Amino acid sequence: MSNKKLLLNLYWHMHQPDYRDLVTGEYVLPWTYLHALKDYSDMAYHLEQNAAARASFNFVPILVEQLQDYAEQSRAGQWRDPLLHLLASPDLDHITDAECQLIVDSCFKAHHEKMLSPFPHYQRLLKLYELVAPIMQNGQFHYLSAQYKADLLVWYHLAWTGESLRRKNKTVQKLMQKGLLFTLEDRQALLGVISETLQNILPRYQALLAKGQIEISTTPYYHPILPLLIDLKSTRDAMPEAPLPQSAAYPDGYTRAVSHVAAAQAFHTQTFGEPAVGMWPAEGAVSHAALSLLAQQGVAWAATGQGVLANSLRKLDLPHEHTRDYLYQPYKITNGQQDIVCFFRDDHLSDKIGFEYSKQYASEAVHDFVQSLENILLHSGDETPVVSVILDGENAWEYYPYNGFYFLQELYQALAGHADIQMTTFSDILTMQQAQQLPPPKLLKDICAGSWVYGTFSTWIGEPAKNRAWDLLCEAKRQYDQHVHALSATAKEKCQQQLALCEGSDWFWWFGDYNNAQSVQSFDQLYRRNLSNLYQLLGLTPPAHLSQPISLGGGDAENAGTMRRGQT
Template identity: 30%
Template structure:
């Protein structure tokens, strides 16, 4: 009978600097939402074959909240009685309240209405637009936006969701008290799941790109070297410390760990050898690494090759190596969200059973992905998908659910003669060193090490986390990129201070180039576009700013109230959907997923046309679409230019 394993990778970079201040509340908010959903679903279904990869940098932040060591400005804004909120706390609340996936916002009509009240508001106008009852609703709904999928397990969440609006100060107090308890509740659930047979795995302490820490020159195997070559960084000492510290940390928490998910699935022969020196029993990464190592695909339209269904060992030594099935993993991570959740679970199980019938005897499939990222985009937040998935897997009779610990005990790995160095993204390190900003960050890391930062304790390790490199460059645009840039440099400065050194002056200079100015014509007299998904007249878009990307075009114009958006694919009628447009003005951020989020104000035919409410003040915009790489990181500062004749 074919085997099946799920590996859920649970990770957040360190948002807390050495002074205890939390600069982004994602650990706390996701603890009330997606992390809790996964843990509750696994406990309810009791389905086997589950591996939870808990990163130390994530668990340490849960502990900091549980122990009161996390100074989170958003938590302060939520916990403060509404009448006592300072302007700064109101700004902090509004800053994070609407930074949601559209699916999260769609579940709460009252929260959408509050977003509408703030449309176009400058920071100093926000308090006047939010009377005290509205502020109280905003405090409660900010928590419920994440917690809503857990209503089936949490009576307080269900009760407050049913109330919809008009929340009291007691409601606010209760939901904040519940929120504060979520990190500790998660830690308890993880221990309970381990007792139930869920395997606990981990990653190097602060989630670094271990192969690049060992030697950045390894990138040349998958990334064309830039003029002058890659920056030089080599530190076996740092790499080993991340592994040692992770093992010690997990042991202190009482978790027996045998396996590691390498951060970003990044491996190299030197990195695998290092894991082996520390008695790591297994590693897991993407099938693309195996395909590049063997020289041929291992899954696709023709099915699953036998090589993907077995563990491997590099030249007969070190950890067993498992390679995930990318198609099944990506179905959960990216495609299932387009379906009703119960139907998505059924389709996944059917596809898995079908694939398993072509495996060699006792072969196995590994499904591995981030444990919190998919669920916010699911119609019901993932709860129905996960619980139904467990029920269906228990009934199939054609799959044996096993952990990777079990597979290591049962199977003899094949010998792999070479291992291609790369990450889970295209079996390459391009996402981590392939852009000038990413290389600049490696150069800065190297200079700080030379200045003594390696003696800087946890701040030094935190600065080596992979997430900072993910957000540098032009491949993953986000409005929070400047914040993540600052966090990277703050950790380095903290490390130098902890080592008794002065922070380098260059740490005050952003690694990123910043948002690119984009002049957008504003006309109140020019005919507005007809939203029909086609060029109705020449004049619709004659007054517009055009952005040329690879194989597509974006046009923008404004009329004072609306931002009009036109998006063309590489050929007529081939618009890559969905198109994401995020607009920010001051503290207020709103993201639109087009065409879903603007019914009546968006049309798709040969092109996509949409009208979006135009915020007031300085407007930042990030635009993204599947398979499209926009110039200037897809991140722009809109400069509205009046073009009407006086």
């Protein structure tokens, strides 16, 4: 090995859309608090246990806002999440049929191989349900006793506890050992663990940030696709033949894009004490106009996918055949007045963590990852390679044994102790360049609009259901522009918040026949519910077509569709 080091940016993206109905204040889906209990908790734990390890995290503002909301609910003991409300209910004998339906519809939603099958008592609850499910279709909920519902609620939440909680928390250990016939006191004890975990999530990351062990970046507030808000036709930069929505453009989209970015920086400053130096644009979606906007808002760096860089080099007629010749360095994009440094994801290594290593023994996976980095360093010539491994920091782990505990533990140990690998952050790289310890970023004169998935926007636009969703949003935005000015200041603020929620990327992600039908249905319903709420807040009757599904799904996407590979 040479004396120079490989600089590794390990970057975990944490994101959930807003699952609240902003009219009722109730949570419609539970994924924010479940991922907090399992993944956000575990991911902090591994860095707390290895002070020599360094990484970057991206926290989307609307996720952080929900985490703060859940922490407040736990302090007040007044749950607006229906599942937590039921877990706390002293009388499960007299809950409504709708609440019974919610329990059985929700409490088996987990990766069965890793999160249900290891627990015999949880398996038994599933088998009992499968026996009576045909009867329950006729509304005969009395076949499930209050005790069954209590046990199912407890096991669902136990299955969603992080591995660090299972190893350290006596209450969780006691409940898992007991296994059945859970009492109200047992449920209250579990709620105590959930409450403590939710209240401590953000302080734990703030403590890691204060120690300088991590960098925390942000994303435009509600996770919108900035290039598409600015110009729907940017789709065709990477997909020249893609069908587009009937709407020619998203009305006043540039202003909306600026609003999301400015709101994100204000919220990040409020939460973490200073503005974010960098951003992960939602879905790594970039265009020259979007990156210029970020630079104008004072963002120093951004990150996106390897496919975007390859497409950009192709667009500029520059060499792009060999990854090692172009990928492992940052690039500068300029609008002539402001610059922004862009980092590009190593799709191969990132997708190995997201999709492949869960099938291997932890030691084998870590050895393969480290060996891959060593190989990059070996073939880097005189240059110092900067490798960016970027992926979902929450959805991958349920496919790993023990929520990825051994993989992450051994990965951090191997990387932090490696003589030729330096764990860094994106801002570290900028600091080294400013100190002339690294060469300046190479100029990229233009960038091909695209995302981290395939280097295109195909996951969010260009397919009939996705285009239909854009047309519904454009229609609602036109009504917003026409009517919002007549409202009071308070009503305007609520409408603006509701509009921003509808602009998020997640709704478009789920539309399409290749996705799981159950997931498509829940996100389809919530998207149309959000659009209907916007009309109602504007004082308008929602259009009748918002009662019709946009997409039915029915496919079997890898990892239940919660993640994608960067390359096909």
